[in-house]
Amino acid sequence: MDADLHARLTAWRRHLHANPRLSLEEADTAAFVVQRLRDLGVTDIATGIGGHGVVATIARGDGNRSVALRADMDALPIAEENPGLPWRSTVPGAMHACGHDGHTVALLGAAALLLADRSWSGTVRLVFQPAEEGAGGAARMLADGLFRRFPAQRIFGWHNWPGLPVGTIALHDGPVMAAGKPLRITLEGVPGHAALPHLARDPILAAGHLIVAVQSLVSRTLDPVSTGVVSLTMIEGGTALNQIAGSVRLGGTLRWLDDSAGAALCEGLRRIAEGIGATFGVGVSVELGDGIGVTANHPEAVAIAAEAAAAVAPLRRDLPPAMTGEDFSRFAAVIPAAFVWIGAGEGGPELHHPAFDFNDAILPVASRWLAEVAKRSLA
Numbered sequence: 001m002d003a004d005l006h007a008r009l010t011a012w013r014r015h016l017h018a019n020p021r022l023s024l025e026e027a028d029t030a031a032f033v034v035q036r037l038r039d040l041g042v043t044d045i046a047t048g049i050g051g052h053g054v055v056a057t058i059a060r061g062d063g064n065r066s067v068a069l070r071a072d073m074d075a076l077p078i079a080e081e082n083p084g085l086p087w088r089s090t091v092p093g094a095m096h097a098c099g100h101d102g103h104t105v106a107l108l109g110a111a112a113l114l115l116a117d118r119s120w121s122g123t124v125r126l127v128f129q130p131a132e133e134g135a136g137g138a139a140r141m142l143a144d145g146l147f148r149r150f151p152a153q154r155i156f157g158w159h160n161w162p163g164l165p166v167g168t169i170a171l172h173d174g175p176v177m178a179a180g181k182p183l184r185i186t187l188e189g190v191p192g193h194a195a196l197p198h199l200a201r202d203p204i205l206a207a208g209h210l211i212v213a214v215q216s217l218v219s220r221t222l223d224p225v226s227t228g229v230v231s232l233t234m235i236e237g238g239t240a241l242n243q244i245a246g247s248v249r250l251g252g253t254l255r256w257l258d259d260s261a262g263a264a265l266c267e268g269l270r271r272i273a274e275g276i277g278a279t280f281g282v283g284v285s286v287e288l289g290d291g292i293g294v295t296a297n298h299p300e301a302v303a304i305a306a307e308a309a310a311a312v313a314p315l316r317r318d319l320p321p322a323m324t325g326e327d328f329s330r331f332a333a334v335i336p337a338a339f340v341w342i343g344a345g346e347g348g349p350e351l352h353h354p355a356f357d358f359n360d361a362i363l364p365v366a367s368r369w370l371a372e373v374a375k376r377s378l379a
Ligand code: NI
Pocket: 098, 099, 100, 159
């Protein structure tokens, strides 16, 4: 990639970083994408796909194959803590803490590379996905007929990856990222005076036992060679120092890499919660959200992703999967897919950290890998 294109992409990325839009609110980001695509010379652009999704099509020659490249566009409800950064978020309480600003711009860069390249033939779909961060953007796009209206035989995507050397590509055979479900548990007791506990049913005491007991799920419900995570991340209950609360709400997440582990965790969570409820005489309800599936790479897409990676960057194939989740899994469940990580460098803030900033140095590698993987998938 020439320095001029890298400089333009960097400026676009910083514009998006300064103007983050949360899940389901990406209208301005989508409009920015459409304008940049038009500036590059892309004419076939569909908007409003599954919300603020954009699908652009670049077709060339007489090839009848098609391939999709995916980027996510949304920001997170996190207040940015980068006071000295000239392109820091201008939206209070919202920031691009996961680098989706970089993913979006890298796909624009791939469009520029593909438009300038006469060596390929076929149809490339540029899929700009909204609402990746837990709001079901991929499912919304699929429900809106994504692959029916814009057919593709394979789909590829990537995520910037802190902790991996700058520009190194990591590719997995099989699972890349975990499946998971959000969980909410409500414990309903009987409120009463704090000094008359025998007349009440204390949901806070029950919640305490429940919090400890769910940590036995992974160690005593899963096969020891299987992998899972249970994290309770929210707790809410009580309003007065001298009252036994009427109810307590807990929230968190379950994660796993294979579906039998997922089923065991979900069933075990309900069993433990109901048992704790019975033990302490409080009502318990467990709600598990839809969540997402495992992001699993397909062998045929892996082979193409590996060739493309080897052409543009150092490649690692020895990393274990991450227990974070990816909405890309929805697409990977429908057509053969591969999802890679591209190293953002060591020592910087992690994803979802309030001081995170996408590393613009990896834009050329990311755009080149996307363009290469598309060309090789069409060949
Ligand atoms: Ni992300």
